[in-house]
Amino acid sequence: MLMKLAGGRIYDPANGRDSAVGDLFVQDGRIVADPGPGAAPDEVHDLTGRVVMAGAIDIHSHIAGGKVNIARLLMAEEHRAAALASEEPCGCGGAIATPSTHVTGCRYAQMGYTAAFEPAMLPSNARHAHLEMADIPLIDTGGYLVLGNDDLLLELLASGAGEEAVADYVGCMLNATRSLAIKAVNPGGINAFKYNQRRLNVDEAGPFHAITPRRILTALAAAVHRLGIPHPLHLHGFNLGVPGNAEATLDSIEAVEGLRLHLTHVQFHAYGVEGDRKFSSAAARIAEAVNRRPNISVDVGQIMFGQTVTASADTMAQMGNAGLAHPKKWVMMDIECDAGCGVVPFRYRDKAFVNALQWAIGLELFLLIEDPWRIFLTTDHPNGAPFTSYPELIRLLMDRDHRLARMAELHPDLPQHTILGSLTREYTLGEIATMTRAAPARILGLADRGHLGPGAAADITVYTDRPDRRAMFEKPDLVFKDGRLIVRNGVVIALGAGRTHVVEPAYDPTIEAWMGRRFDKRMGQRLAHFRIAEEEIRGGNGLVRHACTPGAF
Amino acid sequence: MASNPAIHQDVLCPFCGLGCDDLTVEAETGGLAVRSTDCPIARDRFARTPPAEPPRVAGTPVPLQDATRAAATALGGSGAPLVAGLGTDVGGVRAALALAQRLGAVVDHALSDGxxxxxxxxxxxxxxxxxxxxxxxxxxxxxxxxxxxxxxxxxxxxxxxxxxxxxxxxxxxxxxxxxxxxxxxxxxxxxxxxxxxxxxxxxxxxxxxxxxxxxxxxxxxxxxxxxxxxxxxxxxxxxxxxxxxxxxxxxxxxxxxxxxxxxxxxxxxxxxxxxxxxxxxxxxxxGHDNVVGANQVCTWQLGVPLRASLGGGAPLHDPYRFAWDRYLDTADAVLWISSFRPEVPIFPPGKPVIVLAPPGTPFATEPAVFIPVGTPGIDHPGHVFRSDTVVALRARGLIDRGLPDVATVLTAITAALPQEAAAC
Structure with a gap:
């Protein structure tokens, strides 16, 4: 079947189109070249005047896995208040900060998103995360594997293993868990917390294995480079939420010595200690460092006001925040010699100075970092806010008047502590298309997503160009997934399964003998059983492999 | 040894939730025998593998299709169905929740007390x-x-x-x-x-x-x-x-x-x-009988844990009202799933009971419909969760007794439901 999307204003930064009026053709779920005047499309959508973009891609959103399910259990009140009855074709479920799988897929699709990636898949929990992601309808998914606190890696480093052996270990773990990228969460810190250490400096040797966080960070960044994984090491940095942590963030940028590094939810890592409250914005310093170094990318982890829940593998940081829980209950888990999880409900209040400044720091980062190819729109769902707040966030970025009006409602001391009021930048539609489509696909190595050139998957979102950008991005006119119309006027009209994106880097399998012995002796599980078979992912349907190019990145 | 097809090495035991994956199991005449451990649960459960038997409706052997149709008729006509037991793998739980959504049923696992x-x-x-x-x-x-x-x-x-x-x-x-x-x-x-x-x-x-x-x-x-x-x-x-x-x-x-x-x-x-x-x-x-896995799937699909009612369309969790043994009195039809053990509770009289359980399961009263099913980890591969909730494991199939798995049977029952029963 040939479908023609006629006459829309196409925003396709990967192919150099910025409000270019033109037609798109879709056949068998893919975008194809203009078949010429002789072709007779079976279906034509007249998109004159509409804004056309690729389906949006969220590179960092906690949508599945053990900690998400714990968050659902802990947020029982939200599930009682926001339960959702099924309405054809949708099933039931509920909630906003901790949505059920069905609601997750539907809410993303309704906003024009066609992919979201779980950024913290623990090795021991990977099979669970994949089983759960398979139940998220409509959107593509994938997981980033959390390494850097796993005792096996720390043992390997402590044994003096070289770069090659570390890369082989990482390569084996990535393949075995069907992951797309490597994430490091407070490297060394979660492991140290298991020995009752509540803080660990970048150059401080951790307990037992006596490895410094800097060594872990550089070893993983080098392994990613060596294996040729498209996505740079995805780093949840040091001292999350602690005033003064910007120093460690800048230090991390230096530590990788030019290798690529992605700093995730950098808003939570951009705090200084200036001023009367000993809590200040270091956004300008972070932005300056990012602007100067093309090897660094960030996503923001913007906070938005209201009730949410924070869920992170970083038990060291979460234990420190547990006293701020709202409501007053929280869960910590030490997990399988891998990492941990900390789930702390949280309410960001617009009249609280700290929360207001966190909000401003996030926006400062968005506006000060110049290259939209290296900064990504995230709220670290649900940690900064539920992903459903993206349309409002886009409005804040595109509409300075709205930004200033909102700022005026916040804590009265805020203006003296932020330069936000003086920042005149307004994101363009083209920049939004870059930040939410083209750039995420490029930095994850998804060659056939995030753009609208021939050969791309026909994941397409069509909007009416409204001056109220929130209204515009909240409710697209049409959303196509793999060429199929799934959303019309913000309403889901058809269900379907997404796909799972993975990389399968080559590695030397001789490492598996060492790993196999360690699994038997430590983990009480055979390496063969740890490994996830292809047929376990969506019943064998829907694995999408992306190329690794050793040394290229 | 490994080349002998009758000996299975490194078998994963799906029963108690400890996730032991080092068992040696020998297929011999009349069933399976665990050779590598004294664990009484593993030895007992792997050994209880009698041959397949046909489904029964009101005690009479029938083809599978007739049994699923009879089950669909009984469940489709009920006003307050209970879908419980849920002793099955992740695939079976998914199918049970899909059916429960269609029926507007209450869902719970047999061993959810602890x-x-x-x-x-x-x-x-x-x-x-x-x-x-x-x-x-x-x-x-x-x-x-x-x-x-x-x-x-x-x-x-x-x-x-x-x-x-x-x-x-x-x-x-x-x-x-x-x-x-x-x-x-x-x-x-x-x-x-x-x-x-x-x-x-x-x-x-x-x-x-x-x-x-x-x-x-x-x-x-x-x-x-x-x-x-x-x-x-x-x-x-x-x-x-x-x-x-x-x-x-x-x-x-x-x-x-x-x-x-x-x-x-x-x-x-x-x-x-x-x-x-x-x-x-x-x-x-x-963690027995994948109770942890059943709860995980229920929580991610519905947002609330087991002991939930889908009767009003939206999921409602109430650990007291919707505990299966309490709701049993209210329910007007029961679907009981127990693929890990040939044991079922005694059901109160006066309501249709449909049971999916291994062949040879004894009954105090013959259920309206009995459909023998395979056991995950014995008859077919399946995902189960360990007791600590973090680790999901995949058990493999060891023998073929010609028994259907729970997911297949439940999907057939859902497909055979009368269309007007689409409550949810």
Whole structure:
């Protein structure tokens, strides 16, 4: 079947189109070249005047896995208040900060998103995360594997293993868990917390294995480079939420010595200690460092006001925040010699100075970092806010008047502590298309997503160009997934399964003998059983492999 | 040996939730035999593999299609159906929830009592918990609260406590049994470890936990509880404070006291307070028949755990009203799923009961429909969750008795439902 999307204003930064009026053709779920005047499309959508973009891609959103399910259990009140009855074709479920799988897929699709990636898949929990992601309808998914606190890696480093052996270990773990990228969460810190250490400096040797966080960070960044994984090491940095942590963030940028590094939810890592409250914005310093170094990318982890829940593998940081829980209950888990999880409900209040400044720091980062190819729109769902707040966030970025009006409602001391009021930048539609489509696909190595050139998957979102950008991005006119119309006027009209994106880097399998012995002796599980078979992912349907190019990145 | 198809090595046992994946199982005439372990659960369950038998409707053997149609008719005509038991793998639970959504049913797992004593506390206060490999490699003091969990998880000590902790230096470990005697054969696994038994009233474990918590700031002021003298409470409080990584383990389903969730709450409080000084984590054990997996799938699909009603369209969780044994009286039709064991409860008369269970399952009263199904990990591959909720495992199929799996049967029943039954 040939479908023609006629006459829309196409925003396709990967192919150099910025409000270019033109037609798109879709056949068998893919975008194809203009078949010429002789072709007779079976279906034509007249998109004159509409804004056309690729389906949006969220590179960092906690949508599945053990900690998400714990968050659902802990947020029982939200599930009682926001339960959702099924309405054809949708099933039931509920909630906003901790949505059920069905609601997750539907809410993303309704906003024009066609992919979201779980950024913290623990090795021991990977099979669970994949089983759960398979139940998220409509959107593509994938997981980033959390390494850097796993005792096996720390043992390997402590044994003096070289770069090659570390890369082989990482390569084996990535393949075995069907992951797309490597994430490091407070490297060394979660492991140290298991020995009752509540803080660990970048150059401080951790307990037992006596490895410094800097060594872990550089070893993983080098392994990613060596294996040729498209996505740079995805780093949840040091001292999350602690005033003064910007120093460690800048230090991390230096530590990788030019290798690529992605700093995730950098808003939570951009705090200084200036001023009367000993809590200040270091956004300008972070932005300056990012602007100067093309090897660094960030996503923001913007906070938005209201009730949410924070869920992170970083038990060291979460234990420190547990006293701020709202409501007053929280869960910590030490997990399988891998990492941990900390789930702390949280309410960001617009009249609280700290929360207001966190909000401003996030926006400062968005506006000060110049290259939209290296900064990504995230709220670290649900940690900064539920992903459903993206349309409002886009409005804040595109509409300075709205930004200033909102700022005026916040804590009265805020203006003296932020330069936000003086920042005149307004994101363009083209920049939004870059930040939410083209750039995420490029930095994850998804060659056939995030753009609208021939050969791309026909994941397409069509909007009416409204001056109220929130209204515009909240409710697209049409959303196509793999060429199929799934959303019309913000309403889901058809269900379907997404796909799972993975990389399968080559590695030397001789490492598996060492790993196999360690699994038997430590983990009480055979390496063969740890490994996830292809047929376990969506019943064998829907694995999408992306190329690794050793040394290229 | 490995080339002999009758011997299966490294078999994963799906039954108790410990996730043992090192079994040697031999296929012999008349069934399977576990050769590598004395675990009574594994030996018993793998051995109970009689040949397939046909489904029955009102006691009469019928083809599978007739049975699923009869089941669909009975369930489709009901106003308050119960879909329970849920002893099945992840695929079976998914199919059961899809059917329950269509029916507007109440869903629960047969063994959710112990699970809900724990979940009630997680939902009220949260907790600090750990997993089995952390226990094995980091724990230097294991405190077992209440009746020995090895009754439910026979290889707990052999696999997760007896091995030397790999990530502690020096690698020491001791075990304390509180208000519960260690069972003989599990205790044998602990022969090389210092074991202390503090006998006390098992109905008052919560009192002991509270006394220990109160003693933490100043053990010299400890008071006795549940028959345990103050000096023993004081000594144990000091050991908890001196431990590098203490684990408090319990099997809540064995707790005898009424409102046993309050016992769990006091243990959780103890763990919380020890963490002010050193590291300590709880290990709630409850994992038979994939109850943990059923709860995980239910939570991610519906947003709420088991003991949920889909009767109003939107999921409503109520651990009291929608406990299966209580709702059994209200329900006007029951679908019971038990693919891991040939055992079903006695159902009240006067309502159609549809049972999916292994062949040879005995019944006090013949159900309206009986559909024999295979067991995950014996007849077909399937995903099950370990007791610690983190690790999902894939069991493989060992033999082919020609039995359908639960997911296939439930999908057929859903497809055969009368269209007007689409309540949800």
């Amino acid at each position: 699970l809900y004593r724990n979940l009630a506390v997680l939902q009220r206060t949260g907790w600090i918990a750990t997993t089995l490999a952390e226990l094995r490699n980091r724990c230097d003091l294991l405190l077992v609260a209440g009746p020995d969990p090895a009754a439910f998880h026979p290889r707990l000590y052999e696999r997760w406590v007896a091995p030397t902790p790999a990530f502690q230096n020096p690698p020491s470990r001791e075990v304390v049994f509180l208000c519960g005697e260690p069972l003989d054969s599990p205790r044998a696994a602990l022969v090389n470890l210092p074991v202390t038994v503090l006998p006390g009233d098992p109905a008052r474990i919560g009192d002991v936990a509270a006394a220990l918590t109160a003693a933490l700031p100043d053990p010299s002021r400890a008071v006795g509880a549940a028959g345990i003298p103050a000096a023993d409470i004081a000594a144990l409080a000091e050991r908890l404070l001196k431990a590098r990584y203490a684990v408090v383990a319990w099997a809540a389903s064995a707790f005898q006291a009424p409102h046993a969730d309050l016992t769990v709450e006091r243990l959780v409080r103890l763990v919380h307070d020890v963490n002010r000084h050193t590291r300590c984590a709880g290990l709630p054990l409850a």
